[in-house]
Amino acid sequence: MTADPTYRGFALDAQTALALLQWQAELGADEPCLDDPLDRYDLPDRIASVPATAAPAPPPAPRDEARDLVALAEQSASAAGTLAALAAAQEAFEPIELKKGARNFCFADGRAGARVMVIGEAPGEEEDLQGRPFVGRAGQLLDRMFGAIGLARDAADAEKAIYITNVLPWRPPGNRRPEAAEIALMLPFLRRHVELAQPEIIVLMGNTPCIAALNRQGILKLRGGWTEAFGLSALPMTHPAYLLRTPLAKREAWADLLSIAARLDAGPRP
Template sequence: MDAATALALLEWQREMGADEAILDAPLDRFAEPIRPPAQAEGPPPEPPRPELPGLEGLAARAAAMAGKAATLDDLARIQAGFEGLEIRRGARNFVFADGNPAARVMIVGEAPGEEEDRQARPFVGRAGQLLDQMFAAIGLSRTAVDAENALYITNILPWRPPGNRRPEQDEIDAMLPFVARHVELAGPDLVVLMGNTPCQAALGRQGILRLRGQWTTAFDRPALPMTHPAYLLRTPIAKREAWADLLSLKARLQAGVQP
């Protein structure tokens, strides 16, 4: 068959509607292996990451967990098991509280430092030693057995932030339900907000040098903002104002707590 004849036959087949070549032997296309689609060159795609709960979801989960605590021991166990904050992975210990839970005065600080992280107790470093001296001057101590002369101490964060940095807002928001439940279960007459972070958590405000010495309400109780002992170590001249705040606290206790 010459080329002209072959072309004429192909043209005839096209006109008759033939659009597929027919092999000499039948082909079972269902038996062909399924080939994966070709992938573009480059690194393989990353697996999808699990979605982390938003800040509101994290705080809501913390509130639900804190609400289940009927005692301070319950709260410590539940809070220690809260997985919402990354800082817990770099801390040595969970730091819950120290002192007498029956105390009339509850101090709320910021977060554990290096020594607090090591001993699993709040306010035990240099700032903690100064705090003990300050409150001893008005007859209060974390080691006192009777509630009238006792102190109960906790922090907004129970884990030490990396490098002793200040707590971030999402960390404060996540721990606030636990702190509120902590105050509710301890039932102090007065709360001392020791520094900017507790004021931000309880009052939604900062600027401790403006807030200090002014009685307010936090956690449904009378509250007194005070400068943190760490600030007093750096700025000794500010101890005069801190002493005035201590005298105000003593007078409030002696007069009887009023809403």
């Protein structure tokens, strides 16, 4: 572009003209005008006349970040060949924000290879401190419940043992309920956890495990009804924390425990 040597009747030297040009650029005038006017309304017709092969490619579709993270979790979980490797992979999984506010990673407790695998919701305060699931008041009640049918987390015999984990291995802030995105992100690890633990029966303790394993909720309606989760027999039960708040519900929980005992007696592990 050639600078106009005059400006409103005043002669301009090169330095002044350059300063004015820079000033206009700072105001947003980033290209010079043409000598002939351009009818911008003609542009659609001109574009339409360009051959189809010359049309620009459409922009790529936006990526679904949540789906990408779940795929990354599935890749990490499926690569684990042992429970120890799975625990290491899940503990090292960075994309979940939940872990940043937790004290400890709570993977599992009890005896791997047990016929019964209990799946809870998430660690509470005491579990977060100790790094083990179900060790607070609810966990103590859980031990008494399964002890009543001859099962224990510390049993040396797999036939008499239980294996315990949670959907989320980190405590949610303020013991809030896990969010749907958090459940979805941890589900690949939970699924692989079940595959490696190889239980015969799964006990779904509360709504969150039912959401994760069955895509259903409403534990008071689901409890006591045998179903299938991760390809195995599964029984939803009310969480021990609910039983502590609602002692009258212990009668139904006892019926569920008897149902588990009967299922174990009727179908021993091959």
